[in-house]
Amino acid sequence: MARLGIDLGGTNIVVGLVADDCSIKDRISCKTALPRSAESIAEDMGRLCQEIIKRNGLQNKDIEAVGAGIPGTVNKKTGIVEYANNLGFENVPLAAMLKKYIDIPLFMDNDANAAAWGEYKAGGYKEDSFVLITLGTGIGGGVILDGKLLHGINYAGGELGHTTINFKGRPCNCGRTGCFEVYGSASALIEQTRDAMAFDRVSDHLYEKSVLWTLCGGNIDNIEAKSVFDAVSQGDELANILLDEYTTYLSEGIANIINIFQPAVFCIGGGVSKAGKTLLDPLKKKTAKLIYSRNSAVNTEITLARFDNDAGIIGAALLNELP
Ligand SMILES: [Zn+2]
Incomplete structure (x- = not known):
């Protein structure tokens, strides 16, 4: 029906x-x-x-x-x-x-x-534990344990984006500092990219030939999360540095969540997940080194969302x- x-x-x-x-x-x-x-x-x-x-x-x-x-x-x-x-x-x-x-x-x-x-x-998962984070303006999260959605005592459970990965870091709109979403969201990647480009332009000009400048038509306001992945696919050095930094932040946040729940599946959604293997491969490698259960025979499978919005x-x- x-x-x-x-x-x-x-x-x-x-x-x-x-x-x-x-x-x-x-x-x-x-x-x-x-x-x-x-x-x-x-x-x-x-x-x-x-x-x-x-x-x-x-x-x-x-x-x-x-x-x-x-x-x-x-x-x-x-x-x-x-x-x-x-x-x-x-x-x-x-x-x-x-x-x-x-x-x-x-x-x-x-x-x-x-x-x-x-x-x-919709994904037909048979495992009874599953976590989804969506990388967008912020980081949304949903946790399924024993086949049930985790709601918490007051229905505010699963706010995975508002867990701190750097308590001396940047402020978050939730009132804390250094939240996972301040470093790992799509907006964060855009901000990190714009900051790096602007800083380079006023300092050492090492990356003034970066493909990122071409992709944004010389105006950093036009930078999107996708710009970084497009530039990486063209072998751009600055974009590779930025992707490395971004996946480092992401892996720290993901490892925290895996350490708490040890879900069978950890799924990453949101526009950034369209980057596919370019995002997933470094994330898997970095997260595997960070999780507490790194020596276990069985560990969480990190995967990309299939159904988008x-x-x-x-x-x-x-x-x-x-x-
Ligand atoms: Zn926050």
């Missing part, structure tokens, strides 16, 4: 019609258009659900469940979004608001948890299957 998965993001609200085999049969979206009221956002979420049901010739009774991934702390018992920084939500009774528009069993969870659940279910939609749709 079909289900609906809602991905409520800071930029777009996307609703997908998800089949039993985890494929997305149709999708519909609108702009989140922040800042605006939770009531108005809930109305749009409901409207998109109704539209996608209608245009696929379905009725409410044909939809097993609706699930929503929310970028914040979601109390699953009360249906209240306790805190969502990007959306400006504090203690918003989103489930109650949505029920005005959707008369179908409704489930909600944190968006990174939903993405982990989606990647795990779709994982959030699929996982949201499948929230009703959470044990």
Whole structure:
């Protein structure tokens, strides 16, 4: 039976019609258009659900469940979004608001948890422990142990990006310093690259012929995470130094998480993961040397996510299957 998965993001609200085999049969979206009221956002979420049901010739009774991934702390018992920084939500009774528009069993969870659940279910993993981190503006995380999503006492569990890897390091918007996401997110890679290029230009000019300058058209504001991987593929020296530094930060954060959970699978998602082996190979090598269990016969398999942004939609749709 079909289900609906809602991905409520800071930029777009996307609703997908998800089949039993985890494929997305149709999708519909609108702009989140922040800042605006939770009531108005809930109305749009409901409207998109109704539209996608209608245009696929379905009725409410044909939809097993609706699930929503929310970028914040979601109390699953009360249906209240306790805190969502990007959306400006504090203690918003989103489930109650949505029920005005959707008369179908409704489930909600944190968006990174939903993405982990989606990647795990759609990927057909048989292992009962699985961790997903997504490298984007920040680092999102979801932890599955014994086949269940880890929520913690207050549903804020699995915030893997806000674990410190350098407590004398750069400030994080969570209030601490040196968080994993300050060094390991896609935004961090962009910042590290821009800093290195700017510093080189005012100091020793060792890398003024770097391909990175060509790729950004001479303007470091145009540097993206992808620029570094593109330059690495052309053998660029500065890009290789930057990738080495970035994967060193990442491996420190990943080793911390592996030491805590020792999951069967550690999956890396987000735009940066599209770099494939260029990212994965050095990460595997560096992490293997850092983990406490380095001498064990069996260790965590580090892999790349396969479902990209779709994982959030699929996982949201499948929230009703959470044990
Ligand atoms: Zn933080």
